[in-house]
Amino acid sequence: xxxxxxxxxxxxxxxxxxxxxxxxxxxxxxxxxxxxxxxxxxxxxxxxxxxxxxxxxxxxxxxxxxxxxxxxxxxxxxxxxxxxxxxxxxxxxxxxxxxxxxxxxxxxxxxxxxxxxxxxxxxxxxxxxxxxxxxxxxxxxxxxxxxxxxxxxxxxxxxxxxxxxxxxxxxxxxxxxxxxxxxxxxxxxxxxxxxxxxxxxxxxxxxxxxxxxxxxxxxxxxxxxxxxxxxxxxxxxxxxxxxxxxxxxxxxxxxxxxxxxxxxx
Numbered sequence: 001x002x003x004x005x006x007x008x009x010x011x012x013x014x015x016x017x018x019x020x021x022x023x024x025x026x027x028x029x030x031x032x033x034x035x036x037x038x039x040x041x042x043x044x045x046x047x048x049x050x051x052x053x054x055x056x057x058x059x060x061x062x063x064x065x066x067x068x069x070x071x072x073x074x075x076x077x078x079x080x081x082x083x084x085x086x087x088x089x090x091x092x093x094x095x096x097x098x099x100x101x102x103x104x105x106x107x108x109x110x111x112x113x114x115x116x117x118x119x120x121x122x123x124x125x126x127x128x129x130x131x132x133x134x135x136x137x138x139x140x141x142x143x144x145x146x147x148x149x150x151x152x153x154x155x156x157x158x159x160x161x162x163x164x165x166x167x168x169x170x171x172x173x174x175x176x177x178x179x180x181x182x183x184x185x186x187x188x189x190x191x192x193x194x195x196x197x198x199x200x201x202x203x204x205x206x207x208x209x210x211x212x213x214x215x216x217x218x219x220x221x222x223x224x225x226x227x228x229x230x231x232x233x234x235x236x237x238x239x240x241x242x243x244x245x246x247x248x249x250x251x252x253x254x255x256x257x258x259x260x261x262x263x264x265x
Contacts, residue, residue: 001093001113001114001117002042002043002093003042003043003092003093003094003095003113003117003196004042004043004044004045004046004086004088004092004093004094004095005037005040005042005044005045005046005094005095005097005109006046006048006079006082006094006095006096006097007030007033007034007037007045007046007047007048007097007098007099008048008049008075008078008079008096008098008099009030009047009048009049009051009054009058009099010049010050010051010099011049011050011051011053011054012051015245015246015247016244016245016246016247016249016250018053019099019100019244020049020054020057020099020100021053021054021057022244022250024102024250024253024254024257025254025257025258027061028057028061029099029100029102029244029253030047030054030057030058030063030099031057031058031061032102032103033097033098033099033100033101033102033104034047034058034061034063036097036101036102036104036105036106036109037095037097037109039106040095040106040107040109040110040113041110042095042109042113044064044086045063045064046063046064046065046066046082046086047063047064047065047066047099048065048066048068048078048079048081048082049065049066049067049068050067050068050069050070055067066081066082066085066086068081068082069081074220075096075098075220076096076197076202076205076206076220077205077206079094079096079197079202080202080203080205080206082094083199083202083203084203088199089199090198090199090200090203091198091199091200092198092199093113093116093117093196093197093198093199094196094197094198094199094202095109095112095113095194095195095196096194096195096196096197097109097194098193098194098243100243100244100245101194101240101241101243101244102241102244102253102257103240103241103242103253103256104194104240104241105238105239105240105241107237107238108126108192108194108236108237108238108240109194111126111234111236111237112124112125112126112194112195112196112234113196115196115232115234116196116197116198116232119150119151119232120230121151121229121230121231121232122197122198122201122224122229122230122231123195123196123197123201123221123224123229123230123231123232124195124196124231124232124233124234125152125191125192125193125194125195125196125221125231125232125233125234126191126192126194126233126234126235126236126240127144127146127189127190127191127192127233127234127235127236128189128190128192128235128236128239128240129185129186129188129189129190129235130143130181130185130188130189130190132181133181135190136159136181136188137159139157139158140157141157141190142155142156142157142190142191142193142219143155143156143157143158143159143160143188143189143190143191144156144160144189144190144191144233145160145161145189146189146233150232150233150234151230151231151232151233152221152225152230152231152232152233154222154225155191155217155219155221155222155225156217156219157217157218157219159188161187161188163184189233189235191233192236192240193243194240195221201229205223205224208223208224208227209227210223211223211226211227212226213225213226214226241256242256
């Protein structure tokens with residue numbers, strides 16, 4: 001049940017320029033992500049970038065790098081270029097591990113690949129229970145609802161499933177709904193942005209027309225559901241670490257790595 005890990009890494013981040021190269025505990029962020037991917041047991045790990053500075057850094061710590069176009073509209077489209085360059089067969093399983101997830105548990109990379117091997121779906125991804133009502137109402141936290149077999153019914157930035165009778169005062173803030181959240185805690189699932197695809201579907205994805213759901217929610221996985229493809233969503237065996245999107249996130253990440261050194265982890 002082998003798999004390949006591709007790590008997309010862009011230099012031009014709006015909120016945090018040069019993000020993959022920012023130092024965390026003496027290494028560029030992308031190096032920590034690469035080490036996670038290698039430890040996952042992947043057959044091959046590739047950094048996909050459109051920036052020469054990232055290429056130099058990645059090859060410096062021993063990574064294989066594929067240079068890609070700077071004009072892709074999404075990370076999934078960047079993967080198409082990579083699977084074609086690597087000449088992967090359509091049946092190959094490819095895990096997309098974001099370059100700003102230096103604390104992604106190694107076990108989750110392996111778990112999402114295994115989930116796709118074991119289920120009939122175009123893609124597999126992960127979820128974990130939401131821990132508080134504030135996250136349920138936070139549009140930056142993507143929620144997912146699954147069917148009885150674990151396949152995705154819908155992803156949304158809105159609080160789903162909606163408690164029709166209980167969330168009548170949601171506009172006043174999540175505090176008023178916290179007790180209702182506790183009553184149904186296990187029902188609310190946060191989507192973890194770690195994906196496994198079959199290479200054949202990666203090649204098919206750009207041919208699927210944009211969907212109105214994807215555009216209004218700004219969630220590209222909704223294109224997959226809109227066109228009738230299935231996404232299997234496994235519950236993560238462990239909680240994922242935080243990603244890095246802002247300077248504040250970077251400060252927290254550096255503090256976490258510093259703490260791990262102090263306690264010897």
